[in-house]
Amino acid sequence: MDRITDTEKKSPESSYYISFTAEEFEGYERRMNNCRSPGSRSLDSSDNTNSGAKLCFEPQNSVREDLNEAKDGAQLSLPAKRQSRYIRAVRHTLWNVYRRLFSIVFLANVAALIALLCTTKELIHINLWHLATATSTNIWVGTTIRQDCMQIILYKTAWLVPHSAPLRLRRIVAKLYENGGVHSGCGVAGAMWFTALTVLLTIQFTRLIFTSVAILVLTYVLQTLFMVLLVLAYPSLRSKYHNAFEVTHRFLGWTITILFWVELGLLASTDSLATKTPVGTILVEQPAFWFLILITIHTILPWLNLHRWEFSPENLSKHAVRLHFKQTVSPYTGIAISKSPLFEWHPFATMPSLSGEPTGGSLIVSSAGDWTKQTVESPKTSYWVKGYPKPGVLGMSLIFRQVVVVTTGSGIGPCLSILASKHRRTECRVLWSSPSPLGIFGEEIVGCVKRVDADARIIDTKKEGRPDMVMLAYRMYVEAEAEAVFVISNPSLTKKIVYAMECRGVPAFGPVWDS
Template identity: 40%
Template sequence: MDQVSPQVPSAALSLLDEKEKLAKPAAVHVISAKSSTTFELEHTVEELSSSTLPDSNSSRDHTSSLSLDEKAISWEDFHNDNYSNKKQNRVIRNLRFQLLNVYRRLFTVAFIANMAIFIAFCVRGASVPKLAEITVSNIFVAVLIRQEYVVNAIFAIACSGPQSWPLWIRLKLCRVYSLFGGIHSGTAASGTIWLILFCGQATRNFVDGGAISVHTLGVSYAILLLLLLMVVFAYPALRSKRHDTFEYIHRFMGWTVVGLVWSQVVLLNNDFKGHLSLAHALRNDPTFWLVVVLTGSIILPWLKLRKEPVRSEVLSKHAVRLYFDYDEPVPGSFIRISNDGLFEYHSFATISVPGTKGFSAIVSRAGDWTSEMIASPPSRIWVRGIPTTGVMRIVPLFRRVVVVATGSGIGPCAPHVFAKLSTIQLLWTAPNVRETFGDKLVDDILEASPTAVIYDTRKSGKPDMVKLVARLVKEFDAEAVCIISNTPLTKKVVYGMMSRGIPAFGAIWDS
């Protein structure tokens, strides 16, 4: 059957001020929590019925049209819904979806596996070089799992599953975004504990007059001190309060640790090389080659550091949109930009439009750096590495999905709306939407997704997001929910959906 793209409604009225018409022909679907009045659209049922939904078993080339059912979603009275139908008792829910979420399960697996081997080595004993190899192996995995090319490759593999696959398989693939943080933090913490054992064994070896030199011992304890500081500042509560400090410590102490590890590997091989030459000992030491690859993975993004030209469009006193021409990132990607090129980097989602060269990014006011960016937009800006995929990369795994954005969270969501790789019901809540983000972005989104729900919180107040999202999932018959918002709301919505048996995904901040 031929698919016909639905026409965009030419006018719609705000519930709170029906006399004030929207400035653009595309309709902004704003609702009022106090009213169940529906919108009066200029299209009739007969006109809308010409649009058809694709077969639910078809693949990703099906999303260019919407059905009458999608036009008839009745969610405006969501605040009256009774949504207390949670699937499990409170203890099980909290244990499964909060205390032992997927990130923490992966951390636990990596950590417990290491500790089982650790205990065995403590009982049976192990040579100092072997302990060094295990320590560096954990640090190697912790670094490599967060490397940009590795992240993109793993996401590409996991998200290549077709939408025709059973939902339970696709839901397992979606958990890929928890993999990076869970394994990174699990192996980093484990590597630090292994280093404690290494330092203890090395100290005993030195005291007993063994092969360990005082230089090797001193470098080892310096590495341990720096790693302990990095682990402490990476603790979620401290990291959120002292985020800039965490970034500086993680970056510059991390580089220092890598340099010291190089020294340690060379010194340790020199201590235990026996009659062999140092070069021969290094060539045959697995730890040496792990450090070579580890160092290359850290250097690679900085080799792509450059100052890119950028066209800036100030949307309002709260937001600026930056336009780049150098790449066409896949939906769900983000870039790292900086004013100085070395110290303060910030990540922003890329907004790409199919068939259009380049991409854009929305920077909204959230502190001194973003305020300066809005007040004095740059003509050139430092960009490090390549566009890297994040949690929203999973959206195309679903046939029908509710995508939720609050405020500038529309940035990671917009490219999926434009790409149309899935049938999407968009919910975007923000204060003064058009005034803050501009007519162009709002109109482009509504043109790509005429059924998008844009909720102006300045006019209608903050909605009960769990109720609203639950209603949209039910009316839209969605397979899952993907949300980009602040930490508390993301956790609230994800828990609210998961505890009711609705798959939901959002960013995690634990690693």
Template identity: 40%
Template sequence: MTRRGQEPFLKPFSPWVRFPVLRYILSARPCLDYWNGLPLASESGSLQARKEQLGVHPQSQYTRFCNGVHGESTRLGEVSLAEQRAVRPKLLLVLPERLISTYTCSVHKLTKPDKYVTSYRKVFAVIFTINFSVFIALIVQAGGSPDPRKVGTAASANLLACILFRQEEWVNLWYEIFTMAPHSWPLCIRGRLAKIFHYGGCHSGAGTAAVVWYVLYTFLQTRKYCRQPETNVTADVVCSYILTAMFVAILTAAHPTLRRKQHDYFEMFHRFAGWTAMVAFWTHNIFAAKAVAQETGKSLGYVLATSANFWLTCVATCCTVASWSRLRRVDVYPEKLSDHATRLHFKHRAMKPFYGLKLSDRPLTEWHAFATIPDRDPATGTVNGFGVIVSNAGDWTREQIQKSEARKLWVRGAPLHGLLYTSRLFKQIVLVATGSGIGPCLSLLYANKTPCRVLWSTRDPRKTYGDEGVAEVQRADPKAVIWNTSERGYPNIVLEIQTLVDECNAEAVYVFPTPR
């Protein structure tokens, strides 16, 4: 006789619970009771009817095991393939980058996704594969040890790619290109295009590759200097070691474990070490060009003008300067929604839907990204600014909630497209949010371009987020499921998602848990 949490699990739902994000959502209530691995709602009769409707049998032909919602071993019952096809359409699960990749969940292929093989890491691996191919080509071309100058060019190219994928206009351009696909294209293709929000893999992959290339460049130059000591390359070698030390330090501080535990220190170190490395890189380029000019007898200006490193570094520097040149201190008008959340209103510019912005009160130390929500003038209906919802998720956000007076905050860079911009690729979607996770969704709901159903599970929605927040959700989806956990307890979120998917035949599900 099995324990309740280990009873046979309805297989058409099994892909959902296998996703770490749903285990993450459900783990907020460790004392939940489970029916077939799902949390029990108060309407037990409706669940039993749903079970009979889906044709679930107590004895399944096959069984398999996977991690349950709390890491326990939960047995999964399988139904026939015909029953699976009748229950589940082909569906796409789209989740924030910090949690999990985008996966295609089909009843024809119910495989457990590997939490280590995410799309972010796949992009990272592709970047490294390309660089390794270039490395092999340089070895073959040189017939042995590669040319240090070409190795340096490869390092500069990767450094530029790393910086470009943190430049707002460049990222927005890729979003625009990837979301141009029409709805007539197959879902599998549109699903792949939706993974553009994993562009962070290009940033980290190119940055890591740049460090590896530069370590190799430093080794080659050191070996050359030891064999033939020349005063004209001494400065180049010294700069190379300084740069290598800075790059390795940045790479170490960016390790996910260190970054997660000490994010503020990571951010400061990443920024100041990056600026120092940029100055050192320019110094290195000048000294390297001077050494080449002495060897070839050409002028320093000519060597710089014909150097790929020089132009790559110019573009990388311009990208960095462009972002910080738009640093502004603007007025903020807070609207306190509750002790848990506040809405900050900005009037210095209008904002279209699907954009995010970085805010700070200490621009050299920390920045916080938020999804923006266009503010509409009730009298005219025109957009006269934008707002962001700030929930209590840390020291900085708690401080913003406690301050009720008008003040000033720093904004930097151009507005940046967010994850929900990819919703344009789908005919119908389901939005799932818990708590303040509804914040990023409000921009999409305001635009009202992609038909969607909404499932919002939160504590006292009107008391916490105000009548206007609830009205915005209901304006986009009059049948929105707004689940008040204070009155109804925690929902059977997996079953609720399945119900909405069946009702609207959604192509994708976007899940936004409460930020932590």
């Protein structure tokens, strides 16, 4: 999704107050003690605060029980963070859901490799095909889970979870967008298995058990390509050299697939000479052969749906452009567009037509890098679109009754994919901070936000300064009786708000580096 690079900091405007009468405060305390089970929404109207906010406190949710004494003029402050500093760091930062998925996948493969080594009497005689199968299996899973069709299936399955399901369950399901941990875990595990194959083949070659020089050389070429692929995919390098990563990841991936086909063919030919069995018979009996077919299909499939779409640019300001298209896309989805389809792709969330048209939609591009800056300054009337529109992080908001959507700058574009949808079944409150939102994004977009949430907090940072977004998000979460907070902003602010909410027990979600 397109994000701006503003950083947020506190300002005096970030203080907010809620006033209570003595009778209202007594009712407030009674609700804290007697609030029904999670998901209960009804409250006696006489217990409402004079601000009009209904506060329903779930017994297991300590964040809503940690409001400081809300007496006359008392400040609504953030509750204390739960658990110790070190536990918070491990749970919400060092070992987040993405890394947990990576660890599960990778450690399961390590355990399988150890089991194979321990159950084999003579390691030198391990069947090379077993290692090739393990390699291809991991690569297949890693590529499959990133395919548009698979992502659509995963999200649509998650949307089947009803609002009546326990909040704890929905909170876990909503982390689906961090499934990139499975992709990277399988990629590293596949390289590990291929390394084992390389080591074993080298030992067999030195002992004259295996004598094919062509296979040995090809194996080392593949091993080198695997290592280069993994190094360039390392998060810090990927972020710093994103364009180089994208090109190498694509072309090295294709090269590895082609060379792996050659490797399997050579292995089958060698076995054929030794056993007098036809090459075709040997291949069809190996799982690695069938997994490689699936990998090849998944590699080709997205390119079969490569089309050039026509766009009508609308210059919102010198910092943003809105690209309109006539194609109809599914609700809550995004597309990737490109000027040069073989080299770089840029994903953006789509929003439906705000004028009420049954077809068509648009996306917003804001100046945040070389490519987006050039697009804003000189938008084209056509771009390449590949694959199928697929959901993103905000799609998981649909499994909650009411959410708070927090965004900055052009992050409102991805948010409108949910907010402006006619199919939305979730109530949304909006907190949007941006320099000159009306001047940059126009009346139509600001008006759409207001139609969705008449009490939306739209902050013009040029007039009001940069607010304390954490405090504002928490205040809106409490006032709205929301079940979750979704954040679409630059990476640093997204991490800050999500961490601040989660360590206080508030379900919070925002894009991760590989979501």
